[in-house]
Amino acid sequence: MAAPFRKSQNAGWFRFYLGDFECTVVWDGYIHHGYEGIFPNADPQEMGRLQHDWHLPSDHIPMDLNPVVVNTGEKLILVDTGMGRTSTMFGNTMGRMLENMRASGIEPEEIDVVLMTHLHPDHSFGLINPDGSATFANADLYVTRTDWNEWANEANLTRNDFKAPWSEGTLAAVAPYRQRLHFVTPGKEVLPGIVAFSVAGHSSGQCAYIFESRGEKVVFTGDVAHHQIYDPAHPEWFFHMDYDSDPEMGAAAKSAIFAKAVDEGIRFHGYHFPYPGLGDMVRRPDGTYRFHPQTMNPRLYPSGQEG
Numbered sequence: 001m002a003a004p005f006r007k008s009q010n011a012g013w014f015r016f017y018l019g020d021f022e023c024t025v026v027w028d029g030y031i032h033h034g035y036e037g038i039f040p041n042a043d044p045q046e047m048g049r050l051q052h053d054w055h056l057p058s059d060h061i062p063m064d065l066n067p068v069v070v071n072t073g074e075k076l077i078l079v080d081t082g083m084g085r086t087s088t089m090f091g092n093t094m095g096r097m098l099e100n101m102r103a104s105g106i107e108p109e110e111i112d113v114v115l116m117t118h119l120h121p122d123h124s125f126g127l128i129n130p131d132g133s134a135t136f137a138n139a140d141l142y143v144t145r146t147d148w149n150e151w152a153n154e155a156n157l158t159r160n161d162f163k164a165p166w167s168e169g170t171l172a173a174v175a176p177y178r179q180r181l182h183f184v185t186p187g188k189e190v191l192p193g194i195v196a197f198s199v200a201g202h203s204s205g206q207c208a209y210i211f212e213s214r215g216e217k218v219v220f221t222g223d224v225a226h227h228q229i230y231d232p233a234h235p236e237w238f239f240h241m242d243y244d245s246d247p248e249m250g251a252a253a254k255s256a257i258f259a260k261a262v263d264e265g266i267r268f269h270g271y272h273f274p275y276p277g278l279g280d281m282v283r284r285p286d287g288t289y290r291f292h293p294q295t296m297n298p299r300l301y302p303s304g305q306e307g
Contacts, residue, residue: 011103012096014276015300018267019213021072021193025269025276026101028065028082029094031122035061039230039237040247047230054229061227065122066277067097068220068269069104070211072193075112078136079209079220080271081126087169090122097126098135111136113191114177115184116143117222117271118203119151119170127173134176141177144184144196147205150245162243199224199257201250202239208257210266218267218278224254228273232258232281232289258289 012027051058067080083094129135156167184190186198186207196207208221225231226239235255238247261268261281268281279293
């Protein structure tokens with residue numbers, strides 16, 4: 001008798017330690033993104049070479065969505081919230097964060113703080129349930145004032161471009177949190193052990209969050225980089241002329257965060273890099289970079305012993 005096909009995969013969560021902090025990546029799904037408009041200032045021959053050398057798909061860029069929960073021992077902190085279940089404007093391959101969070105042993109009502117790198121749909125729409133209620137009923141919301149002013153802006157609703165539906169969804173997503181809203185200042189400590197670092201460009205107020213415990217650091221970078229091969233090899237490449245608020249600023253921010261991660265020994269997490277998005281950025285002799293991903297395995301190491 002033939003066995004049925006299961007058509008399912010392991011739950012998408014991955015746990016690692018940073019000093020005394022316990023971190024859990026909770027996969028929300030992926031965007032099946034075509035090459036149209038992507039890296040508009042890239043040399044096509046160089047892009048083709050990288051596709052060939054790294055066996056990359058030639059027809060699309062699969063971009064995972066990798067929110068992270070950090071347990072500091074005092075607070076349970078979520079960095080970005082995924083696409084959620086209120087919209088399929090980017091396709092129907094997202095919205096898995098809650099089931100993966102619960103599979104990891106974390107309930108949404110346990111989250112104390114949500115840190116937003118920026119308010120684009122695939123980062124902020126997961127703030128609410130399909131009925132409009134807060135997904136994280138007990139959480140405070142943190143975002144930069146610049147990003148808030150760009151995306152939680154009712155004037156955008158009268159525009160004739162993508163900013164209208166993006167802001168409409170963002171305004172709904174942040175609505176339950178308005179009484180628990182805190183503005184982040186890049187360069188300043190957000191909470192004990194957490195510093196915000198500006199990576200503005202893709203979004204006008206986008207920031208990364210650097211977590212530190214017992215001398216160990218990791219940076220959660222949002223959308224400063226979208227691809228684990230193209231971006232490190234060519235930080236000067238813009239992501240998208242239409243969807244970057246300031247493409248040149250975004251490329252400069254990419255170079256800055258890569259350099260900071262390498263120079264200060266900070267582990268790197270790419271929100272859209274292949275799940276779980278964690279690894280080390282290294283500088284090559286020609287001044288470009290290469291991302292070395294964390295090897296996935298079932299073992300849970302004490303801090304500093306991952307291998």
